[in-house]
Amino acid sequence: MALLEIRGLVKHYTHPDTEVLHGVDLTVEEGEFVVIIGPSGSGKTTLIRCINRLINATAGEILFDGQPVNSLRGAKLRKLRTQIGMIFQDYNLIYRSNVMANVLHGRLGQMGFLRSALGLYSREELEAAHDLLVTVGLEEFMHVKAQTLSGGQMQRVGICRAMMQNPKLLLADEPISSLDPASAKVVLDQIKSLTEARGLTGIINLHQVEFAKAYASRIVGLRLGEIVFDGKPEELTDEMADYIYVR
């Protein structure tokens, strides 16, 4: 059974009145590293956000691990979200909190009310957070306020936060768009190696075709809300890439 099955996904926004996804079908098997490419406005972000319901789809069906996603509410929705990690374009760290706290935030969804209210993290959680920071090379910044970090460092903290959830699926919404090329490479390397080491499935939105070809196990091309390419990186021809990005 596929980890994720999307069938006929439609998203219609009312303000402004536009339809950004016109019936998208996508099946992702466990262990795949899927990169979705496409110009801005192609619906990449909407697609990825429908999976963990940060955006509610207008029509269509999403099955995660065999479970229908669109009808979930309250505690059940939160339970689903604990199994899906997410990395954001603007890192979205809590600036006033330190790096360790930001990593530990990934656990909040899986803690009881009292434990999360008091910020009582278990020994295992602290060690897991520490080990992740060692992996991304930010161990010494553990107790530094997040706002003093550079963009690349912030995104590495963002990776740790997502990994802290022990998710089955990792989503990343343009994780390197705000970074310089050198930091972008470090961030993508770390996303790739961590997902591989943990046998995770990854769905990454990217802008840059070269990066997609270098890292993906499968590339999905999105154009004006429809999938126009779906295949192995080596199958993506220059003409196809141009077509995806043509207005």
Add this chain to the structure above:
Amino acid sequence: MYDKQARIKLWGNVLSVALIVAACFFYLRLDPLRLLTAAPSFISYIAVNFFPPSTANINVYASAALHTVAVAVVGTFISSALSLIFALLMSEAVMPYRAVRLAVRLFITFLRNIPVIIWASLLAFIFGVGSMVGLIALVLAATGFLSRSYAESLSEIAARKLEPMKASGAGTFAIIRHGLLPEFTPAWMNWTLFSFEVAVRASAVLGMVGAGGMGTMIRAQLELRRFNEAATMVFMLIIIVLVTELTAGWVRKRYLYEGTRNKKTLPPNHTGKLRAAPLHARAVRVLTVLLAAVIFFACLFYIDLDVARFVNRLSNAPRVLRMLVDLNPAMVLPGLRQFLTSFAMGAVGLVFGGVLAFVLSFLAADNIAPWKSFAVLIKAFVSVVRAVPSLVFILMIVAAIGLGHNAGVVVLILSSMGYLTKAFIATIEEQHAGIITAMRATGAGWGQIVVHGLLPAVAAGFLAWVALRLETSVAESVTLGVVGAGGIGTMLLRARTGFDYSTMGTLILIIVVCMACLEWGAGKVRKRFC
């Protein structure tokens, strides 16, 4: 400025403001000559009568001063806690029901648009004179102000910031606790300290309408014309306010700006127990909370609230409230006319105070001041003027030039000048030093730099400050009326003296509605220029 149309528009605006001011002048029957001579005669009056301050009863005054500060501390603590709850209830990230958000907003608007003195005089009317009444008035007014400010800051924390927690399945409470509140801390501290500065000044004057503390004594001494005694208290008040401002400034610098520069990394391969936050950070947090608790309870015990008497009178409240809401439609038109008077006084005070502030700020801002020592002098003068609450000013001025619109307008000019000079100076000093250096390099003089370099850069900021000040100026004008400077405040004072409940209720409603409209209008103006 070389665009012809822009020039016509500018002069059109200047002309219309001038016309409005002229209209206000006639409407209030102000005497320009008396306004002009008021300042010198006021200064000479003070110099002759208030000096030297008496030191005979300084112990009594010191305890009253301490009481004033203690009430402000307790009031700020309570209103800060209440406001946080209200602000969260108004925040879209926390409260999903629009109806609840709107209801809370409406309630807060009501609280905010009744000046603190009106609250105090209304409560004193219902519950009798006492420290409890002063504290409650302070809490109500501060909660109105703080809830709105907190809510604005909360809504500025982008929803994006909280998305990762939401996406990881965290519940609303965890998101508030670990995401919203940490990000809100700087704004929370800033607003609360600002509110405390305001509360100290308010607490000092609450006594004037019978809520105990320093105000009661200042008013009594001034009315008994024992100026040397009054002078001692006014000086004490100035010192208290200045010390408060300095302390608040120190706290801001220490905790808000220093904290952001902390980049202390751990040595590589360090060993030791793993913690979410380093031990010393936790210790500081616990100690801060303890210290705050100690301060709060020390102040609470010091002010010795008359809770028993307040509770006793509580049974009166429903009856009085019922009579207050039994509105008197016949008073609506006269009430509106009197509000217009209050508004006109506030507007005239704002415009003249603004013009004075405009001149003073360019003479005093560090980066452009032509004479350094003169700049220091202006800053000191403005600090002192700002430290004296307008209600104290009016009683002093009344002693010098008599009661009426003239006295009210003089006070409003002074207070607007004090506020705006500080704001304008800050705006000028924020300007990039390069502008001034570049113009100096071309050989431009002070006047040319001001007109061609700084003015275009600061004009929008100045206007925003003036628009912000309009509400406060009118609120102060209403407040001055409560001690007899004219306008709707004076009408309220008369209704109160005559136990005319329905008129009082009507007038308070008029004040709330008109002030809310004013706030809305000023908000529009601010948006246009920012």
